[in-house]
Amino acid sequence: MSELAVAIAELKEDEVNRLVREKIEAGVDPLALVDECREGMRLVGERHRTGDYFLGELIMSGEIFKNAMGLIEPLLKADRPVHPLARMVVGTAKGDIHNIGKDIVAMLLKAAGFEVYDAGIDVPPEVFVQKVRETESTILGISGLLTTSFESMKLTVQALEAAGLRDSVKVIVGGGIVNEMVQKYVGADAFADDAPEGIEICKSFAQG
Amino acid sequence: MEDNLKTRVNRLETVISLGIPDRVPSVPLIAQFALRYRGVPQSDGYRNPQTTNRALVETFDALGGWDGQLAANLIWVNSSWRISAAPMPMRVPGRQAGDHEPLQAVEMEIFTKDDYEAIIKRGWNGFLAEFLPRATGRPLEKIDATQKKLLKIYMDDVKTWHEKGVPVLSGATTCDPTMILSLSRTLSQFTLDLYRQPDMMQAVMDAMVDDLIQNVLDDTAVTGLKYVFFPLERGSGFFYPLRIFERFGFPYIKKMADAFAAAGLISILHFDTDWTLNLPYLKDLPRGKCICELDSRTDIFKAKEILKGHMCIMGDVPATLLSLGTEEEVVNYCNKLHEVVGKDGGFILSTGCECPIDAKFENVKAMLATARSHTYPGHDK
Numbered sequence: 001m002s003e004l005a006v007a008i009a010e011l012k013e014d015e016v017n018r019l020v021r022e023k024i025e026a027g028v029d030p031l032a033l034v035d036e037c038r039e040g041m042r043l044v045g046e047r048h049r050t051g052d053y054f055l056g057e058l059i060m061s062g063e064i065f066k067n068a069m070g071l072i073e074p075l076l077k078a079d080r081p082v083h084p085l086a087r088m089v090v091g092t093a094k095g096d097i098h099n100i101g102k103d104i105v106a107m108l109l110k111a112a113g114f115e116v117y118d119a120g121i122d123v124p125p126e127v128f129v130q131k132v133r134e135t136e137s138t139i140l141g142i143s144g145l146l147t148t149s150f151e152s153m154k155l156t157v158q159a160l161e162a163a164g165l166r167d168s169v170k171v172i173v174g175g176g177i178v179n180e181m182v183q184k185y186v187g188a189d190a191f192a193d194d195a196p197e198g199i200e201i202c203k204s205f206a207q208g
Numbered sequence: 209m210e211d212n213l214k215t216r217v218n219r220l221e222t223v224i225s226l227g228i229p230d231r232v233p234s235v236p237l238i239a240q241f242a243l244r245y246r247g248v249p250q251s252d253g254y255r256n257p258q259t260t261n262r263a264l265v266e267t268f269d270a271l272g273g274w275d276g277q278l279a280a281n282l283i284w285v286n287s288s289w290r291i292s293a294a295p296m297p298m299r300v301p302g303r304q305a306g307d308h309e310p311l312q313a314v315e316m317e318i319f320t321k322d323d324y325e326a327i328i329k330r331g332w333n334g335f336l337a338e339f340l341p342r343a344t345g346r347p348l349e350k351i352d353a354t355q356k357k358l359l360k361i362y363m364d365d366v367k368t369w370h371e372k373g374v375p376v377l378s379g380a381t382t383c384d385p386t387m388i389l390s391l392s393r394t395l396s397q398f399t400l401d402l403y404r405q406p407d408m409m410q411a412v413m414d415a416m417v418d419d420l421i422q423n424v425l426d427d428t429a430v431t432g433l434k435y436v437f438f439p440l441e442r443g444s445g446f447f448y449p450l451r452i453f454e455r456f457g458f459p460y461i462k463k464m465a466d467a468f469a470a471a472g473l474i475s476i477l478h479f480d481t482d483w484t485l486n487l488p489y490l491k492d493l494p495r496g497k498c499i500c501e502l503d504s505r506t507d508i509f510k511a512k513e514i515l516k517g518h519m520c521i522m523g524d525v526p527a528t529l530l531s532l533g534t535e536e537e538v539v540n541y542c543n544k545l546h547e548v549v550g551k552d553g554g555f556i557l558s559t560g561c562e563c564p565i566d567a568k569f570e571n572v573k574a575m576l577a578t579a580r581s582h583t584y585p586g587h588d589k
Binding site: 011054056062063097100147148151195 | 310312402403404407446529565575
Protein backbone atom coordinates (compact mmCIF):
# COMPACT_ATOMS: atom_id res chain seq x y z
CA MET A 1 0.00 0.00 0.00
CA SER A 2 1.53 3.34 -1.06
CA GLU A 3 1.95 6.30 1.29
CA LEU A 4 -0.42 8.29 -0.94
CA ALA A 5 -3.16 5.65 -0.83
CA VAL A 6 -2.85 5.46 2.96
CA ALA A 7 -2.99 9.25 3.29
CA ILE A 8 -6.23 9.31 1.27
CA ALA A 9 -7.69 6.51 3.35
CA GLU A 10 -6.72 8.38 6.52
CA LEU A 11 -8.33 11.59 5.15
CA LYS A 12 -5.07 13.53 5.53
CA GLU A 13 -5.88 16.29 3.10
CA ASP A 14 -2.69 18.36 3.37
CA GLU A 15 -0.50 15.27 3.20
CA VAL A 16 -2.26 14.03 0.07
CA ASN A 17 -1.74 17.36 -1.67
CA ARG A 18 1.92 17.41 -0.66
CA LEU A 19 2.55 13.82 -1.78
CA VAL A 20 0.83 14.31 -5.14
CA ARG A 21 2.87 17.45 -5.84
CA GLU A 22 6.12 15.76 -4.81
CA LYS A 23 5.42 12.71 -6.97
CA ILE A 24 4.55 14.88 -9.95
CA GLU A 25 7.78 16.82 -9.51
CA ALA A 26 9.70 13.52 -9.23
CA GLY A 27 8.29 12.46 -12.60
CA VAL A 28 6.08 9.61 -11.39
CA ASP A 29 3.79 8.31 -14.15
CA PRO A 30 0.44 10.13 -13.74
CA LEU A 31 -1.44 6.89 -14.51
CA ALA A 32 0.33 5.28 -11.55
CA LEU A 33 -0.74 8.21 -9.39
CA VAL A 34 -4.36 7.72 -10.48
CA ASP A 35 -4.10 4.07 -9.46
CA GLU A 36 -2.69 5.05 -6.04
CA CYS A 37 -5.53 7.50 -5.47
CA ARG A 38 -8.10 4.89 -6.45
CA GLU A 39 -6.48 2.41 -4.10
CA GLY A 40 -6.94 4.96 -1.31
CA MET A 41 -10.59 5.35 -2.21
CA ARG A 42 -11.02 1.58 -2.32
CA LEU A 43 -9.74 1.52 1.26
CA VAL A 44 -12.22 4.23 2.23
CA GLY A 45 -15.03 2.09 0.77
CA GLU A 46 -13.73 -0.91 2.70
CA ARG A 47 -13.78 1.05 5.95
CA HIS A 48 -17.34 2.14 5.23
CA ARG A 49 -18.37 -1.46 4.69
CA THR A 50 -16.86 -2.47 8.02
CA GLY A 51 -18.63 0.36 9.84
CA ASP A 52 -15.48 2.37 10.60
CA TYR A 53 -16.34 5.14 8.16
CA PHE A 54 -19.63 6.94 7.56
CA LEU A 55 -21.10 9.17 4.89
CA GLY A 56 -19.09 12.10 6.30
CA GLU A 57 -15.83 10.27 5.59
CA LEU A 58 -17.04 9.42 2.07
CA ILE A 59 -17.71 13.11 1.43
CA MET A 60 -14.36 14.17 2.86
CA SER A 61 -12.45 11.50 0.91
CA GLY A 62 -14.31 12.47 -2.26
CA GLU A 63 -13.16 16.06 -1.85
CA ILE A 64 -9.57 14.95 -1.27
CA PHE A 65 -9.71 12.64 -4.31
CA LYS A 66 -11.20 15.37 -6.50
CA ASN A 67 -8.48 17.84 -5.54
CA ALA A 68 -5.73 15.26 -6.13
CA MET A 69 -7.18 14.43 -9.55
CA GLY A 70 -7.26 18.14 -10.29
CA LEU A 71 -3.48 18.12 -10.03
CA ILE A 72 -2.99 14.85 -11.93
CA GLU A 73 -5.50 15.10 -14.79
CA PRO A 74 -3.73 17.88 -16.75
CA LEU A 75 -0.70 15.57 -16.96
CA LEU A 76 -2.58 12.62 -18.42
CA LYS A 77 -1.75 12.37 -22.09
CA ALA A 78 -4.55 12.11 -24.63
CA ASP A 79 -2.86 9.15 -26.30
CA ARG A 80 -2.75 7.23 -23.02
CA PRO A 81 -6.31 7.62 -21.73
CA VAL A 82 -7.47 6.08 -18.48
CA HIS A 83 -9.75 3.24 -19.56
CA PRO A 84 -12.98 3.36 -17.60
CA LEU A 85 -14.52 0.31 -15.99
CA ALA A 86 -17.70 1.28 -17.83
CA ARG A 87 -19.57 4.35 -18.99
CA MET A 88 -22.70 5.13 -17.07
CA VAL A 89 -25.40 7.75 -16.69
CA VAL A 90 -26.73 8.81 -13.29
CA GLY A 91 -29.57 11.14 -12.42
CA THR A 92 -32.52 11.78 -10.13
CA ALA A 93 -35.93 10.75 -11.50
CA LYS A 94 -38.42 13.28 -12.80
CA GLY A 95 -40.40 15.03 -10.08
CA ASP A 96 -37.61 14.59 -7.53
CA ILE A 97 -34.86 17.15 -6.90
CA HIS A 98 -32.86 15.31 -4.22
CA ASN A 99 -29.24 15.41 -5.29
CA ILE A 100 -27.14 14.43 -2.27
CA GLY A 101 -27.22 10.66 -2.75
CA LYS A 102 -26.83 10.95 -6.50
CA ASP A 103 -23.84 13.29 -6.18
CA ILE A 104 -22.08 11.06 -3.65
CA VAL A 105 -22.65 7.96 -5.80
CA ALA A 106 -21.33 9.81 -8.89
CA MET A 107 -18.23 10.86 -6.96
CA LEU A 108 -17.57 7.32 -5.71
CA LEU A 109 -18.18 5.85 -9.16
CA LYS A 110 -15.62 8.23 -10.68
CA ALA A 111 -13.14 7.32 -7.95
CA ALA A 112 -13.75 3.64 -8.67
CA GLY A 113 -12.88 4.14 -12.34
CA PHE A 114 -16.25 4.67 -14.05
CA GLU A 115 -16.83 7.32 -16.68
CA VAL A 116 -19.88 9.04 -15.24
CA TYR A 117 -22.34 11.30 -17.03
CA ASP A 118 -24.53 13.18 -14.58
CA ALA A 119 -27.94 13.96 -16.08
CA GLY A 120 -28.85 16.07 -13.04
CA ILE A 121 -32.10 16.15 -11.07
CA ASP A 122 -35.78 16.02 -12.11
CA VAL A 123 -34.75 14.10 -15.25
CA PRO A 124 -37.54 12.99 -17.62
CA PRO A 125 -37.37 9.44 -19.07
CA GLU A 126 -36.62 10.66 -22.61
CA VAL A 127 -33.62 12.66 -21.37
CA PHE A 128 -32.21 9.59 -19.62
CA VAL A 129 -32.60 7.58 -22.83
CA GLN A 130 -31.02 10.31 -24.93
CA LYS A 131 -28.06 10.58 -22.54
CA VAL A 132 -27.53 6.81 -22.48
CA ARG A 133 -27.58 6.72 -26.27
CA GLU A 134 -25.27 9.73 -26.71
CA THR A 135 -22.67 8.42 -24.28
CA GLU A 136 -23.01 4.74 -25.26
CA SER A 137 -23.37 3.96 -21.57
CA THR A 138 -24.00 0.41 -20.43
CA ILE A 139 -25.32 1.25 -16.95
CA LEU A 140 -28.03 3.67 -15.87
CA GLY A 141 -28.38 4.67 -12.22
CA ILE A 142 -31.65 6.38 -11.24
CA SER A 143 -32.00 7.98 -7.83
CA GLY A 144 -35.16 8.98 -5.97
CA LEU A 145 -36.17 9.85 -2.42
CA LEU A 146 -39.90 10.31 -3.02
CA THR A 147 -42.39 7.56 -3.75
CA THR A 148 -43.61 9.66 -6.68
CA SER A 149 -40.23 9.00 -8.35
CA PHE A 150 -41.07 5.29 -8.68
CA GLU A 151 -43.46 5.94 -11.55
CA SER A 152 -40.92 7.95 -13.51
CA MET A 153 -38.27 5.29 -12.86
CA LYS A 154 -40.67 2.75 -14.33
CA LEU A 155 -41.39 4.97 -17.33
CA THR A 156 -37.64 5.38 -17.88
CA VAL A 157 -37.12 1.62 -17.99
CA GLN A 158 -40.03 1.34 -20.43
CA ALA A 159 -38.53 4.14 -22.55
CA LEU A 160 -35.22 2.26 -22.68
CA GLU A 161 -37.11 -0.79 -23.91
CA ALA A 162 -38.97 1.23 -26.53
CA ALA A 163 -35.65 2.65 -27.75
CA GLY A 164 -34.23 -0.85 -28.13
CA LEU A 165 -31.58 -0.20 -25.48
CA ARG A 166 -32.81 -2.28 -22.58
CA ASP A 167 -30.82 -5.42 -23.43
CA SER A 168 -27.55 -3.52 -23.53
CA VAL A 169 -28.10 -1.32 -20.45
CA LYS A 170 -28.23 -2.44 -16.83
CA VAL A 171 -30.49 -0.31 -14.64
CA ILE A 172 -29.92 0.24 -10.93
CA VAL A 173 -32.28 2.31 -8.77
CA GLY A 174 -31.26 3.87 -5.48
CA GLY A 175 -32.39 6.05 -2.59
CA GLY A 176 -33.27 5.85 1.07
CA ILE A 177 -36.72 4.33 0.53
CA VAL A 178 -35.84 2.12 -2.43
CA ASN A 179 -36.06 -1.61 -1.82
CA GLU A 180 -36.72 -4.88 -3.63
CA MET A 181 -40.41 -4.00 -3.95
CA VAL A 182 -39.44 -0.84 -5.84
CA GLN A 183 -36.90 -2.67 -8.02
CA LYS A 184 -39.61 -5.12 -9.12
CA TYR A 185 -42.20 -2.40 -9.67
CA VAL A 186 -39.80 -0.35 -11.77
CA GLY A 187 -38.35 -3.30 -13.70
CA ALA A 188 -34.74 -2.49 -12.74
CA ASP A 189 -31.89 -4.99 -12.55
CA ALA A 190 -30.83 -4.02 -9.04
CA PHE A 191 -31.41 -1.60 -6.19
CA ALA A 192 -29.21 -0.05 -3.51
CA ASP A 193 -30.06 2.04 -0.46
CA ASP A 194 -26.43 2.65 0.35
CA ALA A 195 -23.84 4.36 -1.90
CA PRO A 196 -20.86 1.97 -1.52
CA GLU A 197 -23.17 -1.01 -2.01
CA GLY A 198 -24.38 0.60 -5.24
CA ILE A 199 -20.78 0.98 -6.42
CA GLU A 200 -20.13 -2.73 -5.87
CA ILE A 201 -23.24 -3.63 -7.87
CA CYS A 202 -22.11 -1.36 -10.72
CA LYS A 203 -18.67 -3.01 -10.65
CA SER A 204 -20.33 -6.41 -11.00
CA PHE A 205 -22.35 -5.07 -13.95
CA ALA A 206 -19.15 -3.75 -15.55
CA GLN A 207 -17.44 -7.08 -15.16
CA GLY A 208 -20.37 -8.73 -16.93
CA MET B 209 -66.83 16.86 21.47
CA GLU B 210 -65.02 18.02 24.61
CA ASP B 211 -65.02 14.43 25.87
CA ASN B 212 -63.52 13.30 22.62
CA LEU B 213 -60.72 15.83 22.89
CA LYS B 214 -60.17 14.82 26.48
CA THR B 215 -60.12 11.13 25.58
CA ARG B 216 -57.60 11.65 22.86
CA VAL B 217 -55.43 13.95 24.96
CA ASN B 218 -55.47 11.40 27.78
CA ARG B 219 -54.58 8.59 25.39
CA LEU B 220 -51.60 10.53 24.03
CA GLU B 221 -50.43 11.79 27.40
CA THR B 222 -50.61 8.27 28.79
CA VAL B 223 -48.29 6.80 26.16
CA ILE B 224 -45.92 9.78 26.28
CA SER B 225 -45.58 9.34 30.04
CA LEU B 226 -44.99 5.62 29.34
CA GLY B 227 -48.27 4.36 30.69
CA ILE B 228 -50.71 1.91 29.07
CA PRO B 229 -53.72 3.56 27.40
CA ASP B 230 -57.02 1.98 26.31
CA ARG B 231 -55.63 1.45 22.82
CA VAL B 232 -52.75 2.47 20.55
CA PRO B 233 -53.09 6.12 19.47
CA SER B 234 -52.29 7.21 15.93
CA VAL B 235 -50.79 10.49 14.69
CA PRO B 236 -50.09 10.36 10.95
CA LEU B 237 -48.25 13.09 9.03
CA ILE B 238 -50.74 13.32 6.28
CA ALA B 239 -51.34 16.86 4.92
CA GLN B 240 -49.93 16.35 1.42
CA PHE B 241 -51.77 13.04 1.05
CA ALA B 242 -55.00 14.70 2.21
CA LEU B 243 -54.76 17.32 -0.53
CA ARG B 244 -54.20 14.67 -3.20
CA TYR B 245 -56.98 12.45 -1.84
CA ARG B 246 -59.44 15.35 -1.93
CA GLY B 247 -58.37 16.27 -5.46
CA VAL B 248 -56.91 19.61 -4.35
CA PRO B 249 -53.70 20.65 -6.12
CA GLN B 250 -50.75 20.86 -3.73
CA SER B 251 -50.29 24.44 -4.95
CA ASP B 252 -53.73 25.43 -3.61
CA GLY B 253 -52.80 23.96 -0.25
CA TYR B 254 -49.67 26.08 -0.06
CA ARG B 255 -51.40 29.23 -1.29
CA ASN B 256 -54.11 28.87 1.32
CA PRO B 257 -53.32 26.86 4.47
CA GLN B 258 -57.02 26.72 5.35
CA THR B 259 -57.65 24.78 2.14
CA THR B 260 -55.26 22.18 3.53
CA ASN B 261 -57.06 22.24 6.85
CA ARG B 262 -60.39 21.53 5.11
CA ALA B 263 -58.84 18.68 3.08
CA LEU B 264 -57.33 17.28 6.27
CA VAL B 265 -60.63 17.36 8.11
CA GLU B 266 -62.44 15.67 5.20
CA THR B 267 -59.70 13.04 4.95
CA PHE B 268 -59.89 12.50 8.71
CA ASP B 269 -63.59 11.67 8.35
CA ALA B 270 -63.07 9.45 5.31
CA LEU B 271 -60.30 7.45 6.98
CA GLY B 272 -62.15 6.98 10.25
CA GLY B 273 -60.04 9.44 12.21
CA TRP B 274 -56.85 9.52 14.22
CA ASP B 275 -55.78 10.73 17.66
CA GLY B 276 -53.57 13.74 17.14
CA GLN B 277 -52.84 16.23 14.41
CA LEU B 278 -49.12 16.97 14.22
CA ALA B 279 -49.75 20.40 12.68
CA ALA B 280 -53.05 22.15 12.12
CA ASN B 281 -52.33 22.76 8.44
CA LEU B 282 -49.19 23.03 6.29
CA ILE B 283 -47.61 25.74 8.44
CA TRP B 284 -44.85 24.90 10.89
CA VAL B 285 -45.06 27.41 13.70
CA ASN B 286 -42.56 30.24 13.98
CA SER B 287 -44.19 33.12 15.76
CA SER B 288 -41.93 35.86 14.43
CA TRP B 289 -39.06 36.39 12.06
CA ARG B 290 -36.80 34.61 14.55
CA ILE B 291 -37.08 31.43 12.57
CA SER B 292 -36.08 28.48 14.68
CA ALA B 293 -35.57 26.08 11.81
CA ALA B 294 -33.31 26.53 8.79
CA PRO B 295 -34.31 29.38 6.47
CA MET B 296 -33.67 27.18 3.45
CA PRO B 297 -35.17 27.66 0.01
CA MET B 298 -38.05 25.42 -0.92
CA ARG B 299 -39.45 24.26 -4.26
CA VAL B 300 -43.04 25.25 -3.66
CA PRO B 301 -45.91 23.66 -5.63
CA GLY B 302 -47.41 26.18 -8.04
CA ARG B 303 -44.29 28.32 -7.92
CA GLN B 304 -41.03 26.49 -8.59
CA ALA B 305 -42.74 23.07 -8.82
CA GLY B 306 -45.80 21.79 -10.66
CA ASP B 307 -49.25 22.21 -9.12
CA HIS B 308 -49.48 18.54 -8.14
CA GLU B 309 -45.91 17.95 -6.99
CA PRO B 310 -44.98 17.75 -3.31
CA LEU B 311 -43.02 20.48 -1.52
CA GLN B 312 -39.28 19.79 -1.65
CA ALA B 313 -36.32 21.46 0.00
CA VAL B 314 -33.61 22.76 -2.30
CA GLU B 315 -30.10 21.71 -1.31
CA MET B 316 -28.08 24.86 -1.96
CA GLU B 317 -25.62 27.07 -0.11
CA ILE B 318 -27.51 29.94 1.45
CA PHE B 319 -24.90 30.56 4.14
CA THR B 320 -21.28 31.32 3.33
CA LYS B 321 -18.33 30.72 5.63
CA ASP B 322 -18.46 34.44 6.48
CA ASP B 323 -21.89 33.84 7.98
CA TYR B 324 -20.31 31.59 10.61
CA GLU B 325 -18.36 34.56 11.97
CA ALA B 326 -21.55 36.62 12.05
CA ILE B 327 -23.39 33.94 14.02
CA ILE B 328 -20.54 33.71 16.54
CA LYS B 329 -20.60 37.50 16.99
CA ARG B 330 -24.35 38.12 17.08
CA GLY B 331 -25.99 34.83 18.08
CA TRP B 332 -28.66 33.12 15.98
CA ASN B 333 -31.36 35.77 16.33
CA GLY B 334 -28.93 38.65 15.82
CA PHE B 335 -27.59 36.97 12.71
CA LEU B 336 -31.06 36.28 11.29
CA ALA B 337 -32.09 39.90 11.83
CA GLU B 338 -29.34 40.84 9.41
CA PHE B 339 -29.46 37.76 7.15
CA LEU B 340 -33.18 37.47 6.38
CA PRO B 341 -33.65 40.95 4.86
CA ARG B 342 -30.43 40.44 2.88
CA ALA B 343 -31.51 37.00 1.63
CA THR B 344 -35.15 37.80 0.90
CA GLY B 345 -35.02 41.48 -0.05
CA ARG B 346 -37.83 42.13 2.46
CA PRO B 347 -37.54 44.25 5.62
CA LEU B 348 -37.95 42.48 8.96
CA GLU B 349 -41.23 44.27 9.64
CA LYS B 350 -42.79 42.69 6.55
CA ILE B 351 -41.42 39.24 7.35
CA ASP B 352 -42.77 39.65 10.88
CA ALA B 353 -46.19 40.68 9.57
CA THR B 354 -46.37 37.64 7.26
CA GLN B 355 -45.38 35.29 10.07
CA LYS B 356 -48.02 36.79 12.38
CA LYS B 357 -50.67 36.45 9.68
CA LEU B 358 -49.76 32.78 9.17
CA LEU B 359 -49.82 32.23 12.92
CA LYS B 360 -53.34 33.65 13.12
CA ILE B 361 -54.46 31.21 10.41
CA TYR B 362 -52.69 28.39 12.22
CA MET B 363 -54.44 29.16 15.50
CA ASP B 364 -57.81 29.34 13.73
CA ASP B 365 -57.13 25.87 12.35
CA VAL B 366 -56.05 24.63 15.77
CA LYS B 367 -59.46 25.73 17.03
CA THR B 368 -61.15 23.75 14.23
CA TRP B 369 -59.29 20.60 15.27
CA HIS B 370 -60.03 21.11 18.95
CA GLU B 371 -63.71 21.58 18.21
CA LYS B 372 -63.55 18.31 16.30
CA GLY B 373 -62.03 16.64 19.33
CA VAL B 374 -58.50 16.25 18.01
CA PRO B 375 -55.46 17.69 19.79
CA VAL B 376 -52.85 19.56 17.71
CA LEU B 377 -49.31 18.70 18.70
CA SER B 378 -47.09 21.40 17.20
CA GLY B 379 -46.85 24.50 19.32
CA ALA B 380 -43.39 25.37 18.02
CA THR B 381 -40.87 24.07 15.52
CA THR B 382 -37.13 23.92 15.94
CA CYS B 383 -34.01 22.09 14.77
CA ASP B 384 -30.64 21.49 16.36
CA PRO B 385 -27.64 23.50 15.10
CA THR B 386 -26.33 20.59 13.01
CA MET B 387 -29.60 20.31 11.08
CA ILE B 388 -29.83 24.06 10.51
CA LEU B 389 -26.24 24.51 9.40
CA SER B 390 -26.23 21.40 7.20
CA LEU B 391 -29.40 22.51 5.42
CA SER B 392 -28.08 26.05 5.04
CA ARG B 393 -24.57 25.18 3.88
CA THR B 394 -25.49 21.89 2.07
CA LEU B 395 -24.55 18.51 3.48
CA SER B 396 -21.24 18.39 1.59
CA GLN B 397 -20.00 21.85 2.56
CA PHE B 398 -21.15 21.46 6.16
CA THR B 399 -19.33 18.14 6.39
CA LEU B 400 -16.12 19.66 5.01
CA ASP B 401 -16.50 22.53 7.50
CA LEU B 402 -16.94 20.06 10.37
CA TYR B 403 -13.89 17.99 9.45
CA ARG B 404 -11.65 20.93 8.54
CA GLN B 405 -12.61 23.50 11.21
CA PRO B 406 -14.16 21.65 14.14
CA ASP B 407 -13.38 24.30 16.76
CA MET B 408 -15.04 27.06 14.77
CA MET B 409 -18.09 24.87 14.15
CA GLN B 410 -18.46 24.23 17.85
CA ALA B 411 -18.24 27.97 18.51
CA VAL B 412 -21.00 28.58 15.94
CA MET B 413 -23.25 25.98 17.52
CA ASP B 414 -22.58 27.32 21.01
CA ALA B 415 -23.63 30.76 19.77
CA MET B 416 -26.92 29.41 18.37
CA VAL B 417 -28.38 27.13 20.95
CA ASP B 418 -29.67 29.56 23.60
CA ASP B 419 -31.58 31.58 21.00
CA LEU B 420 -33.06 28.39 19.55
CA ILE B 421 -34.32 27.43 22.99
CA GLN B 422 -35.71 30.89 23.75
CA ASN B 423 -37.54 31.03 20.39
CA VAL B 424 -39.37 27.81 21.20
CA LEU B 425 -40.30 29.07 24.67
CA ASP B 426 -41.64 32.26 23.08
CA ASP B 427 -43.55 30.37 20.39
CA THR B 428 -45.21 27.92 22.76
CA ALA B 429 -46.17 30.83 25.04
CA VAL B 430 -48.01 32.34 22.07
CA THR B 431 -49.64 29.15 20.76
CA GLY B 432 -50.39 27.65 24.15
CA LEU B 433 -49.54 24.21 22.74
CA LYS B 434 -47.01 22.25 24.74
CA TYR B 435 -45.48 20.15 21.98
CA VAL B 436 -42.28 21.05 20.09
CA PHE B 437 -41.82 19.61 16.62
CA PHE B 438 -38.08 18.94 16.48
CA PRO B 439 -36.92 17.53 13.12
CA LEU B 440 -33.51 15.86 13.19
CA GLU B 441 -31.88 14.24 10.21
CA ARG B 442 -28.42 15.41 9.32
CA GLY B 443 -26.53 14.35 12.44
CA SER B 444 -27.42 10.67 12.56
CA GLY B 445 -25.18 7.63 12.57
CA PHE B 446 -26.00 7.30 8.90
CA PHE B 447 -23.98 10.47 8.26
CA TYR B 448 -21.34 10.66 10.98
CA PRO B 449 -19.41 8.54 13.48
CA LEU B 450 -20.35 8.76 17.13
CA ARG B 451 -17.33 10.93 17.96
CA ILE B 452 -18.91 13.65 15.75
CA PHE B 453 -22.36 13.09 17.30
CA GLU B 454 -20.91 13.29 20.80
CA ARG B 455 -19.37 16.70 20.10
CA PHE B 456 -21.67 18.39 17.58
CA GLY B 457 -24.98 16.59 17.89
CA PHE B 458 -26.05 15.20 21.20
CA PRO B 459 -24.90 18.02 23.56
CA TYR B 460 -27.17 20.48 21.73
CA ILE B 461 -30.11 18.09 21.37
CA LYS B 462 -29.86 17.37 25.10
CA LYS B 463 -29.55 21.01 26.12
CA MET B 464 -32.63 21.85 24.07
CA ALA B 465 -34.75 18.85 25.12
CA ASP B 466 -33.80 19.42 28.79
CA ALA B 467 -34.80 23.09 28.59
CA PHE B 468 -38.10 22.23 26.91
CA ALA B 469 -38.87 19.56 29.50
CA ALA B 470 -38.07 22.00 32.31
CA ALA B 471 -40.65 24.36 30.79
CA GLY B 472 -43.26 21.57 30.73
CA LEU B 473 -42.94 20.95 27.00
CA ILE B 474 -42.79 17.65 25.10
CA SER B 475 -40.18 17.30 22.33
CA ILE B 476 -41.28 15.35 19.26
CA LEU B 477 -37.87 14.21 18.05
CA HIS B 478 -38.55 13.61 14.37
CA PHE B 479 -35.67 11.35 13.36
CA ASP B 480 -35.23 11.01 9.59
CA THR B 481 -32.58 8.58 8.26
CA ASP B 482 -30.99 5.83 10.33
CA TRP B 483 -30.38 6.74 14.00
CA THR B 484 -29.99 3.17 15.24
CA LEU B 485 -26.40 3.78 16.39
CA ASN B 486 -27.44 6.90 18.29
CA LEU B 487 -30.38 5.34 20.17
CA PRO B 488 -28.54 4.58 23.44
CA TYR B 489 -27.81 8.30 23.91
CA LEU B 490 -31.53 9.05 24.03
CA LYS B 491 -31.66 7.43 27.47
CA ASP B 492 -29.93 10.59 28.73
CA LEU B 493 -32.86 12.76 27.64
CA PRO B 494 -35.59 13.46 30.21
CA ARG B 495 -37.75 10.41 30.83
CA GLY B 496 -41.32 10.63 29.59
CA LYS B 497 -40.79 14.11 28.13
CA CYS B 498 -39.81 13.26 24.54
CA ILE B 499 -41.20 11.23 21.66
CA CYS B 500 -38.80 9.27 19.47
CA GLU B 501 -40.44 9.52 16.04
CA LEU B 502 -38.89 7.26 13.38
CA ASP B 503 -39.20 7.22 9.59
CA SER B 504 -38.63 3.45 9.02
CA ARG B 505 -34.90 3.66 8.41
CA THR B 506 -33.99 3.45 12.10
CA ASP B 507 -34.59 -0.03 13.54
CA ILE B 508 -37.79 0.65 15.50
CA PHE B 509 -37.67 -2.74 17.20
CA LYS B 510 -34.17 -2.01 18.46
CA ALA B 511 -35.47 1.37 19.61
CA LYS B 512 -38.09 -0.41 21.72
CA GLU B 513 -35.45 -2.64 23.32
CA ILE B 514 -33.30 0.36 24.22
CA LEU B 515 -35.90 3.00 25.09
CA LYS B 516 -38.55 0.83 26.77
CA GLY B 517 -39.63 2.51 29.98
CA HIS B 518 -37.84 5.73 29.08
CA MET B 519 -39.23 7.27 25.91
CA CYS B 520 -42.40 6.91 23.86
CA ILE B 521 -41.78 5.66 20.30
CA MET B 522 -43.75 6.87 17.28
CA GLY B 523 -43.67 5.49 13.74
CA ASP B 524 -42.95 4.08 11.30
CA VAL B 525 -45.06 2.60 8.50
CA PRO B 526 -42.72 2.88 5.49
CA ALA B 527 -43.64 5.25 2.68
CA THR B 528 -42.84 2.58 0.10
CA LEU B 529 -45.21 0.12 1.78
CA LEU B 530 -48.05 2.66 1.83
CA SER B 531 -47.42 3.50 -1.80
CA LEU B 532 -46.66 0.12 -3.42
CA GLY B 533 -47.66 -2.48 -0.83
CA THR B 534 -50.94 -4.33 -0.41
CA GLU B 535 -53.50 -3.76 2.35
CA GLU B 536 -52.56 -7.12 3.84
CA GLU B 537 -48.87 -6.21 3.93
CA VAL B 538 -49.67 -2.91 5.66
CA VAL B 539 -51.86 -4.63 8.25
CA ASN B 540 -49.24 -7.29 8.92
CA TYR B 541 -46.55 -4.66 9.44
CA CYS B 542 -48.77 -2.55 11.72
CA ASN B 543 -49.76 -5.56 13.78
CA LYS B 544 -46.10 -6.37 14.30
CA LEU B 545 -45.55 -2.79 15.46
CA HIS B 546 -48.46 -3.03 17.91
CA GLU B 547 -47.34 -6.37 19.30
CA VAL B 548 -43.62 -5.60 19.67
CA VAL B 549 -43.20 -1.82 19.91
CA GLY B 550 -46.62 -1.29 21.46
CA LYS B 551 -46.11 -3.94 24.13
CA ASP B 552 -46.87 -2.37 27.52
CA GLY B 553 -47.74 0.98 25.91
CA GLY B 554 -45.35 3.80 25.06
CA PHE B 555 -46.16 3.66 21.34
CA ILE B 556 -47.90 5.92 18.80
CA LEU B 557 -48.64 4.55 15.35
CA SER B 558 -47.60 6.91 12.57
CA THR B 559 -46.46 7.11 9.01
CA GLY B 560 -42.69 6.89 8.51
CA CYS B 561 -42.19 10.66 8.04
CA GLU B 562 -44.79 12.23 5.71
CA CYS B 563 -47.44 9.93 4.25
CA PRO B 564 -46.59 9.86 0.52
CA ILE B 565 -49.01 11.73 -1.67
CA ASP B 566 -49.43 8.65 -3.85
CA ALA B 567 -50.15 6.27 -0.95
CA LYS B 568 -53.09 3.96 -1.62
CA PHE B 569 -56.18 5.17 0.25
CA GLU B 570 -57.05 1.63 1.35
CA ASN B 571 -53.54 1.18 2.77
CA VAL B 572 -53.72 4.34 4.88
CA LYS B 573 -57.22 3.44 6.04
CA ALA B 574 -56.10 -0.07 6.98
CA MET B 575 -53.10 1.30 8.85
CA LEU B 576 -55.22 3.62 11.00
CA ALA B 577 -57.82 0.91 11.61
CA THR B 578 -55.17 -1.33 13.20
CA ALA B 579 -54.53 1.34 15.84
CA ARG B 580 -58.24 1.68 16.64
CA SER B 581 -58.57 -2.08 17.06
CA HIS B 582 -55.39 -2.66 19.06
CA THR B 583 -56.64 -2.36 22.60
CA TYR B 584 -54.75 -2.99 25.81
CA PRO B 585 -56.88 -5.37 27.90
CA GLY B 586 -56.93 -4.47 31.56
CA HIS B 587 -55.17 -1.18 31.01
CA ASP B 588 -57.09 0.34 33.86
CA LYS B 589 -56.23 -2.32 36.39
